[in-house]
Amino acid sequence: MAQMTVTPWEVRGAIDYDRLIEIFGVKPLTDDLVKLTEKIAGENHLFLRRRVFYAHRDYDVFLKRYTEGGAVALYTGRGPSSRVHLGHLVPWIFTKWLQERLGLELYFQLTDDEKFLYHREYSLEHTNSMAYENLLDLIALGFDPSKTHVIVDSDDIALLYKIAVRVAKKITASVVKSVFGFTDSTNIGMYFFPSLQIAMCFLPSELRREVVLVLIPAAIDQDPYWRVARDIATSLGYPKPAQIHSKFLPGLGPEGKMSSSKPETAIYTTDPPEQVYRKIMNAFTSGQPTAAMQRKLGGNPDRCPVFAYYAMLFEEDDKKLEERYHRCRNGELLCGECKRELAERVAKFIEEHQRRRGKAKDIVESFLLRTKIRSRR
């Protein structure tokens, strides 16, 4: 088995999520916290009960503050290196649910500068235009424009820079070397960038002129930023940001998260539905080499990306999911059939997403923080 690598820029190998909890020093999401969330939200979410979101920092503190009527907000983001795939939607779908159920403002950062600085081959024009492309996917999920405030780093730097330099002054090169693995060969833009992702944790407090505690729903690979953010928050007069961490939607290959570096194993939101269908039919599964063997020995849903797609996104019904699990295990359900059903559901989802994405173009402005600030002046 390949060694596991989980950093903000690379997720590779078979991921041991329990080990990540130890490595990153976060807490597992307890049954009590899931129940409390569902009580507050007034409904259950499969991402919680199935532990797609599975770890946290101060999520309990966040919920307490929320229930006591304290100032809170949501913050998440996206590094717009390329098109959005299904894996990116996981934290967004949950964020949208939190926004809706708890009535929260969301601050959303598109880090076109980071992706330009990281990828040798990308121009800033490319990552900047991808930022606005990716934003269409966010909007397509149905976020409330009056409560969703988007910034694109290179266009909205004026909103972040003064906070970012105060953050940067607190962080030595040595810290970003050890936390992010930077070396002396890393460019100085990358050295500074963490200041901007961290500054967003504190932007709501600055804009609202009150102490706002942010909760960051994001995939667990972003955790290094929040560790540093939490280390310096208090000295800057801000509350430590809270996090709730998700697992990765697997790629359609044998291991690792869905990744843009392996396009055949990722379902992009802009893939034609036929291509989505084809990609899923070509997916790796945990099945046996032949139908006869599958019937005899059964499959292994615990290590199957196709089953993971049902579990994480495409089977809401717990009973049906359990049935599928057992029918796979005992050899009753063959991979072809299982993939076909999934392919149909995903293609339908993508089709619907693309319809809403097409309409999103008309309302982009209403999501941009700069537009709102300008109109307020």
Next chain:
Amino acid sequence: MAQMTVTPWEVRGAIDYDRLIEIFGVKPLTDDLVKLTEKIAGENHLFLRRRVFYAHRDYDVFLKRYTEGGAVALYTGRGPSSRVHLGHLVPWIFTKWLQERLGLELYFQLTDDEKFLYHREYSLEHTNSMAYENLLDLIALGFDPSKTHVIVDSDDIALLYKIAVRVAKKITASVVKSVFGFTDSTNIGMYFFPSLQIAMCFLPSELRREVVLVLIPAAIDQDPYWRVARDIATSLGYPKPAQIHSKFLPGLGPEGKMSSSKPETAIYTTDPPEQVYRKIMNAFTSGQPTAAMQRKLGGNPDRCPVFAYYAMLFEEDDKKLEERYHRCRNGELLCGECKRELAERVAKFIEEHQRRRGKAKDIVESFLLRTKIRSRR
């Protein structure tokens, strides 16, 4: 004699300007270039004939491009850590002369972010307010607002950031460590900052949408930035910036440049004239311990800050300066008298400067690049 240290953040010890030419790898300003400048400008300047500006990079290329009608501009700036002193005015006075005589646009950068990041004890509010204070001194010198475009980093970052990230992507941590002496304990804001000072070299090209060659008149301690700027300019599609380097106005103590870290040895533009007078009367000179000895042995004007003030700023007449030199050397001129005369001239200059500085407050807006860009929209 203390060891010489010359970096953008520290100038210490007795400065060997010839040695700096070697260390920094710049060229001495030749008689031919001085004559050519005076021919183009239509007049002589004491900073040139007395080699207050004494070294350069591609100043010849700049003059050639200018005479051929190519696009050129001036760029200089100020790190607003504290009040402006006479030493800061030296490059500005020369820049103003170039602007006037050659009809050039000047881009002027106030790096409040840098000074905040560098000085542990300063808040961003402090360095930002010093930026606008310092700007009054620039304006008091009589720059043409229609041709002088000022940016304050933390307020105008939007104008620079996209250029700066393209610059930053070309510079590794290793480069800023060796060029600026940064270590792993330096904060990540300082690591990024050179991108912003370098980005200003390229801003005129971006704003004017043509290839603009900038000439940077500045004190020689800023040279490390320009070395890096020149290394990466071509790969970003910009011309290498040219520089003309000045010496430092000495402090009123025995050695080193006039420095805000030794306030008793610096003449601030906002010092009350009586205080200016007193500071000069208390200055270190090269004189002998007693008047009798002075008359017998003479002084050493080559190592006297008081004489340097005459030579650099307060005696336009070459003949009178020469006379003063010899009268000091042969013991005719006593230090008390020499200081009294200087004190009167400097106090008068400061009084006049303060009068114009007082009026500058009303026209600050007309110098800000952001104001011009907004009104153009």
